[in-house]
Amino acid sequence: MSTPGRGLHGRVLESLGPAITAGDYPPGSVLRTDELAQRFEVSRSVMREAVRVLESMHLVESRRRVGVTVRPAAEWNVYDPQVIRWRLAGADRPRQLRSLTMLRSAIEPVAAGLAARNATAEQCAELTECAIGMVANSRGHQLEKYLVHDMAFHRVILNASGNEMFARLGDVVAEVLAGRTHHEVMFEDPDPEAVTLHVQLAEAVREGDADRAEELTREITIGALQELDILAPGGRPAP
Amino acid sequence: MSTPGRGLHGRVLESLGPAITAGDYPPGSVLRTDELAQRFEVSRSVMREAVRVLESMHLVESRRRVGVTVRPAAEWNVYDPQVIRWRLAGADRPRQLRSLTMLRSAIEPVAAGLAARNATAEQCAELTECAIGMVANSRGHQLEKYLVHDMAFHRVILNASGNEMFARLGDVVAEVLAGRTHHEVMFEDPDPEAVTLHVQLAEAVREGDADRAEELTREITIGALQELDILAPGGRPAP
DNA sequence: TGTGACATATAAGTCTGACTTTTTGTCGGC
DNA sequence: GCCGACAAAAAGTCAGACTTATATGTCACA
Numbered sequence: 038m039s040t041p042g043r044g045l046h047g048r049v050l051e052s053l054g055p056a057i058t059a060g061d062y063p064p065g066s067v068l069r070t071d072e073l074a075q076r077f078e079v080s081r082s083v084m085r086e087a088v089r090v091l092e093s094m095h096l097v098e099s100r101r102r103v104g105v106t107v108r109p110a111a112e113w114n115v116y117d118p119q120v121i122r123w124r125l126a127g128a129d130r131p132r133q134l135r136s137l138t139m140l141r142s143a144i145e146p147v148a149a150g151l152a153a154r155n156a157t158a159e160q161c162a163e164l165t166e167c168a169i170g171m172v173a174n175s176r177g178h179q180l181e182k183y184l185v186h187d188m189a190f191h192r193v194i195l196n197a198s199g200n201e202m203f204a205r206l207g208d209v210v211a212e213v214l215a216g217r218t219h220h221e222v223m224f225e226d227p228d229p230e231a232v233t234l235h236v237q238l239a240e241a242v243r244e245g246d247a248d249r250a251e252e253l254t255r256e257i258t259i260g261a262l263q264e265l266d267i268l269a270p271g272g273r274p275a276p
Numbered sequence: 277m278s279t280p281g282r283g284l285h286g287r288v289l290e291s292l293g294p295a296i297t298a299g300d301y302p303p304g305s306v307l308r309t310d311e312l313a314q315r316f317e318v319s320r321s322v323m324r325e326a327v328r329v330l331e332s333m334h335l336v337e338s339r340r341r342v343g344v345t346v347r348p349a350a351e352w353n354v355y356d357p358q359v360i361r362w363r364l365a366g367a368d369r370p371r372q373l374r375s376l377t378m379l380r381s382a383i384e385p386v387a388a389g390l391a392a393r394n395a396t397a398e399q400c401a402e403l404t405e406c407a408i409g410m411v412a413n414s415r416g417h418q419l420e421k422y423l424v425h426d427m428a429f430h431r432v433i434l435n436a437s438g439n440e441m442f443a444r445l446g447d448v449v450a451e452v453l454a455g456r457t458h459h460e461v462m463f464e465d466p467d468p469e470a471v472t473l474h475v476q477l478a479e480a481v482r483e484g485d486a487d488r489a490e491e492l493t494r495e496i497t498i499g500a501l502q503e504l505d506i507l508a509p510g511g512r513p514a515p
Numbered sequence: 516t517g518t519g520a521c522a523t524a525t526a527a528g529t530c531t532g533a534c535t536t537t538t539t540g541t542c543g544g545c
Numbered sequence: 546g547c548c549g550a551c552a553a554a555a556a557g558t559c560a561g562a563c564t565t566a567t568a569t570g571t572c573a574c575a
Contacts, residue, residue: 044527044528044529045528045529046328046528069554069555069556070555070556071555071556079529079530080529080530080531081530081531082321082324082528082529082530082531083528083529083530085321085325085556085557086324086325086328089285089325089328089329090328090329090331090332092329093329093332093333093356093358094332099556099557100537100538100555100556101536101537101538101539101554101555101556101557102536102537102538102539102540102553102554102555102556103538103539103554103555103556104554104555104556105556110440111440111443114355114356114357114444115440115441115444116353116355116356116441116444117332117353117355117356118353119332136439136440136441137441139386139390139439139441139442140383140439140441140442142386143382143383143385143386143387143442144379144382144383146382147378147381147382148382151378200375200378200379201349201350201354201375202354202355202375202376202378202379203378203379203382204350205353205354205355283556283557283558284557284558285557308526308527309526309527309528310526310527318558318559319558319559319560320559320560321557321558321559321560322557322558322559324527324528338527338528339526339527339566339567340525340526340527340528340565340566340567340568341524341525341526341527341565341566341567341568341569342525342526342527342567342568343525343526343527344527
């Protein structure tokens with residue numbers, strides 16, 4: 038799933054990146070390239086490449102005479118897939134999952150509405166297939182198989198929206214769904230109501246009913262928010 | 277506004293990045309590091325650092341024995357602020373502006389609703405101040421001053437939402453607003469109705485009226501979509 | 516004619532050492 | 546107490562040699 042650190046600089050990143058995003062180095066900390074190179078037992082050139090990548094993610098800033106300083110979290114490129122993965126693997130995974138689920142709840146309904154207008158016949162077919170797969174694996178502790186179809190379903194919706202910014206959130210949504218199944222709630226079979234909503238959503242998209250698609254997706258994402266206690270069952274925000 | 281290429285590798289990026297995002301090198305094109313280093317008159321180490329950054333943006337992929345291959349646009353990290361800037365500076369700026377405006381229209385209403393619940397007193401004050409600034413500069417061809425307050429206004433909303441993913445879109449929204457004023461429509465004074473909506477939104481947030489804040493923001497972003505002919509005035513999608 | 520193992524060329528990857536440039540802290544003079 | 550010159554520190558840059566993976570071509574054999 039994740040890249041196993043291609044190249045030496047990649048392995049350094051896989052070690053240093055998570056450490057920074059986890060907050061091991063408080064904002065303002067200064068690291069020296071030479072020292073890092075020694076610590077990771079790589080040459081300076083390799084270390085420099087790694088630092089450049091961290092710099093492009095706005096995790097650090099490299100300045101002459103001072104060193105590589107860690108930037109405050111508010112400046113990080115939190116949409117970088119690698120940064121997202123690092124943070125999801127870290128200690129504040131729950132917080133991260135909430136942020137991302139809120140993002141989902143904002144994007145997906147709109148994307149579904151667009152998908153209802155723009156989806157190709159092929160995409161509609163894929164969607165129905167995914168929904169069938171979800172139904173088929175919704176009972177009897179087949180969470181892994183269910184997850185696969187759930188991820189595919191949402192990815193198709195986002196792609197079918199025709200908006201590249203939405204489409205590129207497919208990986209994020211997949212990560213959130215996987216996280217939910219693997220580490221958080223959902224120890225038993227998925228909520229039957231959620232399964233039904235997905236089936237109906239596939240229907241709405243196929244029929245080109247944008248408003249209904251949007252509303253159904255809103256219900257789906259509200260369910261996701263409730264699972265994380267961001268929304269209380271009533272609909273009001275949780276305490 | 278944009279970073280003027282700090283360091284040699286930065287200058288290479290400022291030249292190569294826009295070229296790639298502009299499609300000068302079709303997907304699958306192979307570049308050789310040595311050749312690039314010669315072309316830009318830099319050492320290989322510098323060129324390697326630049327390539328590593330492009331690789332982290334998923335613009336290219338570097339493989340042994342084959343070279344640096346350009347990836348298809350669908351795989352680019354389109355949320356990377358630098359990539360966004362490069363693409364906005366390129367030929368398909370209009371298309372990019374539409375994608376981003378749609379993103380706005382999905383995110384901002386939700387963010388405004390959250391802001392109404394979470395905004396601090398200080399943020400409410402800032403918001404009101406921005407709204408006043410907008411009103412003050414809404415007539416008499418003071419577009420630049422109006423823009424400054426407009427950008428600040430939306431940035432405060434996104435920050436006040438309390439969601440870091442939303443907050444980090446502040447730069448994107450600012451870029452979109454700036455683009456609208458500088459290159460696209462809006463040759464005359466801003467729509468008075470839009471100004472009023474902003475004033476009312478500041479009010480709603482101050483009063484903690486989440487639903488109203490969300491609805492007002494939805495109207496604001498619908499206006500932005502209409503300006504770009506994504507939505508026809510009626511509310512139906514444009515042809 | 517097709518297929519497999521093997522050899523080879525190629526381009527990225529890595530390391531090292533020397534040199535340059537910028538920035539910053541400090542110290543001395545006013 | 547302020548200001549400018551100086552020195553140290555760390556990143557930045559370069560060049561050259563070497564290593565490694567791998568795509569591709571070659572050739573023998575079926």
